[in-house]
Amino acid sequence: MSESGFSLSISNPDTGGLNTTQKLGLTGVAIGLLAFLVAAFGPGTQQPLLFLLVGSTFLTVGGLVFSYQTYATKPKGIKNNHIMHQTLTNRGLWGWVLGIFLTGIYVLIYWFPQYLEHLIRVFDPLSYFLRGQQANQWFLYGTFYTGLVLVMGIRMIWKYRHSKYQIIRTSSVIFFQLGFAFLLPHIMVKLHQPEYYFSYFWPLDYDMFFPNTTTGMLNSGTLGIFMLAWGSLLFFIGTPILTYFYGKRWYCSWVCGCGGLANTAGDEFRHLSDKSLKAWKIERYMVYSVLVLITLITMLLWVNSYTEGAVFGSATQTLVSWYGFLIGAAFAGVIGVGFYPILGTRVWCRFGCPMAAYLGILQKYFSRFRITTNGGQCISCGNCSTYCEMGIDVRSYAQRGENIVRAACVGCGICSEVCPRGVLKLENGPAKGRTGTNPIVIEDGKVGLRN
Amino acid sequence: MKVIIIGNGIAGITAARFIRKQSSHDITVISGESKYFYSRTALMYIYMGHMKYEHTKPYEDWFWEKNRINLIHGWVGKINTSQKKVNLTNGDILEYDKLVIATGSHSNMFDWLGNDLNGVQGLYSLMDLEKLELNSKDTDSAVIVGGGLIGIELAEMLHSRKKKVTLLVREDGFFRNVFPKEESEIINRHIREHGIDLKLNTELKEIKGENDRVKSVITNSGEEILSQLVGITVGVHPNIDIIKDTDIETSKGVLVNEHLETNVKDVYAIGDCVELRKTPEGRKTIEPVWYVGSMMGKCVANNICGVKEVYNPGVWYNSAKFFDIEYQTYGNVPNEIGDGLSNVYWEHENGKKCIRIAYDAQSKEVKGFNLLGIRYRQNVCIKWIEQKLSIDQVLTELSKANFDPEFTPRYEDKLAGQKV
Known part of the structure; x- marks a missing residue:
């Protein structure tokens, strides 16, 4: 048999098809999508409430019915059958269709919202209710995003319902997306306060420390000052302390909305991340460059602000625009989510997020977090590496009996779930000697286990 | 020094890696199954679609060249210990100074009537998995014989492809020759929860065929179960096919001493194919498990690199x-x-x-x-x-x-x- 491209199980396996309940669920999803599609052609502007209710109800209920039937009616356990057989999850036909579709949606939202006009109008009733003003493309985006995290989060909980860690973690992600990244900022707008996201701060919220933003907040009363203080506190004190005790996971897979989407809606694409050594090299160059870049830009802006533009003129503003376009929009949005079905779910988190870079440095050098390996029990099967969304070759550590201490690890805990031998455990413990060593040792002429 | 390792499973590959760590010997690993090392334990996950073959390779393909470990994808035909040569079936002849035999296991097969029909198979190698793919295509129901670790894996695999699966277990409970009653019953219930027809105290008597393909299975109680696929998972035995005609001593497996040396100088054996002359405390003479392969690989590497080591696997x-x-x-x-x-x-x-x-x-x-x-x-x-x-x-x-x-x-x- 030949080695290249050799993949045994792609020979048209019978995956069994769908049952009636699953078909009903999918029908609901399709009707919901159709409702929004019809609305986008014009009717959305005339009857927004009708289309909003029909579209969102069918999408939500349909999605939940399908997920319940797919996961919750089966015995508890890992449900990865046929992931590599389906074109949607294996970079096949449906994977590419979805990838191109999602990418297109992002392009429309970021740069051509005028084409979404009628669809945006559908969300006016909700926007008036929550924000007290008309919807725009960002409200449309935020609502879909939060809805996806909610529905797919419930699906995630059904899928991993044998695991308390996954249930609690997913609930946390849903809570922060729904409350802190959706409801709270909108309600604040309705109360005529600045729109503020309490769970986003520098460097992910990259303009927080820009001179304009900072002075703007300082000039907007007590709440503005509080918000600036809150953001600064989280960056300078909260993040180092929490990361020391729990690792970067406290943010990346418990709070952050990007991580939230990846770990709910993106769950079926997590295995598509690149595990090669080469990809790890690229990751290190890229993600730390972005952190350096945004730090530099922020500093330059302050220099420029003090010197009143004498040194750099409008050059810094150009830098900001380019950063916003390339990193903030193209990378975080278009590639980050649009390419889920092609590059996996955490492309942004792994290669581009400056917040992840900052957290990663803390995790690598100042943290009690590690993934512990259980002695010599690893059978090198590869499930842990395959399902690591951050592209960490977990197996390369596990099979040597070494603990895993990697800047990239977001502590989602899936490696520990999919391990068929119970070898991996996410743990917080003494920071000293976190990187364990090989448990199988040969000493005094005896092969044995290190205690 | 030239070291040849026959077999690229966990034992052979661990030996190669640890010889490289300690020396600059010329290392060659021969395998007919696959060019690159893959994890045999992950075969089930390839079939079930959790992973693809490429995911089961613990090292990227560049690893071997970088570490100067030569890989030969081919079968060994003959070993000539007096001239210290290994003949490949493609005609190539390789010389060695030290030889490590790590040929693994074969699936057990007993003399059942009909065991040569198409659709009867074990599960051990990539070739078996390829065969399983072919056999699965026109299979609605399958019978698996044997209440052990591979039997239940095969049941789970076929179940994932929506086959009707019957599991025949000779004992009064699954894995009962290892498990106490309670553990066995937990798994019995769980097997049934997944919709597998678990038949305890049941043995295979005969396999019936039609046009050279399995048609049904007759059990010792006389019951006939229609099935197009019969999985034989009644254990494994050391693969000593290429050793039989040599002066290397064998019994059930390749006999080795506590340094994993055979009776022939400069020839070692490790992993599944080994039968230990002396049983370490609390262990068995033949232990076809992953962990043993790994430990023996490290031990033999030391012995070859001049650090005399006793193989002592410790607590099971x-x-x-x-x-x-x-x-x-x-x-x-x-x-x-x-x-x-x-x-x-x-x-x-x-x-x-x-x-x-x-x-x-x-x-x-x-x-x-x-x-x-x-x-x-x-x-x-x-x-x-x-x-x-x-x-x-x-x-x-x-x-x-x-x-x-x-x-x-x-x-x-x-x-x-x-x-x-």
Whole structure:
């Protein structure tokens, strides 16, 4: 048999098809999508409430019915059958269709919202209710995003319902997306306060420390000052302390909305991340460059602000625009989510997020977090590496009996779930000697286990 | 020095890697199964679509050249120990200074009528998996013979492709020749929960065919079960095919001493194909498991690189997963507790988790752990067994052993509450 491209199980396996309940669920999803599609052609502007209710109800209920039937009616356990057989999850036909579709949606939202006009109008009733003003493309985006995290989060909980860690973690992600990244900022707008996201701060919220933003907040009363203080506190004190005790996971897979989407809606694409050594090299160059870049830009802006533009003129503003376009929009949005079905779910988190870079440095050098390996029990099967969304070759550590201490690890805990031998455990413990060593040792002429 | 290793499983590859770590010897690994090392234990996940073949390779393809380990994808035809040469079936002849035999196992097959029909197969190699793909295509129902680790894997695999699966088990419970009654019953229930037709106390009598393909299976009770595929998973035996015609001594497997040397100078054997002349305490002479292959690979590397080592595997451990229930064992827990042993046992009310700790009835020294659905730390359990800790002490410190994920409910106090 030949080695290249050799993949045994792609020979048209019978995956069994769908049952009636699953078909009903999918029908609901399709009707919901159709409702929004019809609305986008014009009717959305005339009857927004009708289309909003029909579209969102069918999408939500349909999605939940399908997920319940797919996961919750089966015995508890890992449900990865046929992931590599389906074109949607294996970079096949449906994977590419979805990838191109999602990418297109992002392009429309970021740069051509005028084409979404009628669809945006559908969300006016909700926007008036929550924000007290008309919807725009960002409200449309935020609502879909939060809805996806909610529905797919419930699906995630059904899928991993044998695991308390996954249930609690997913609930946390849903809570922060729904409350802190959706409801709270909108309600604040309705109360005529600045729109503020309490769970986003520098460097992910990259303009927080820009001179304009900072002075703007300082000039907007007590709440503005509080918000600036809150953001600064989280960056300078909260993040180092929490990361020391729990690792970067406290943010990346418990709070952050990007991580939230990846770990709910993106769950079926997590295995598509690149595990090669080469990809790890690229990751290190890229993600730390972005952190350096945004730090530099922020500093330059302050220099420029003090010197009143004498040194750099409008050059810094150009830098900001380019950063916003390339990193903030193209990378975080278009590639980050649009390419889920092609590059996996955490492309942004792994290669581009400056917040992840900052957290990663803390995790690598100042943290009690590690993934512990259980002695010599690893059978090198590869499930842990395959399902690591951050592209960490977990197996390369596990099979040597070494603990895993990697800047990239977001502590989602899936490696520990999919391990068929119970070898991996996410743990917080003494920071000293976190990187364990090989448990199988040969000493005094005896092969044995290190205690 | 030229080292040739026959077989690129975990034993052969571990040997190659550790010889490279310690020396600049010329290392060649020969395998007919695959050019690159892959994890045999992951075969089931390829079939079920959890992974592709490429995911089961623990090292990227550039690794071997970078570490100067030559890989030959081909079959060995003959070994000539007097001239220190290995003949490949493609006609190539290779010379060696040291030879390591790591040829693994073959699936057991008994003399059942019809066992040569198409659709009858075992599960051990990539070739078997390829065969399974072909056989699956026109299979609606399958019968699997054997109540062991591979049998249940094959059942799970075929079940994932929506085949109707019947599992024939000779004993009165699954894995009963290893498991005490309670553990076995947990898994019996779980197998049935997944919709597998588990037939206990049942043996295969005959396989009936039609046009050279399996048509049905007759059991010892005379029942006929229609099926197009018969999985034979009744254990494995050492693969000594290419050793038989040499002066290397064999019995069931390749006989080796405590340094993993055969009777022929400069020829070693490791892994599944080995039969130890002297049994280490608490172990068996033939142990076809992953972990043994790995430990023997390291030991033989030392012996070849001039550090005389005795193969001493220490306290037995193993693990498996039966559908959704994980299994770990440390030390020795026999299938019948008796013979001077006593034990504490706790089972979750959901009937899917249990802990059993066996100890010496007289001295109270702890002897072994069986765990289903619960993870324990290997180093802690093995240390307790090695140090002969008393069961009372183990029970008071038991929470130290727990390795379950965060937030998982703990049950150690349920055991501590038991009278010893």
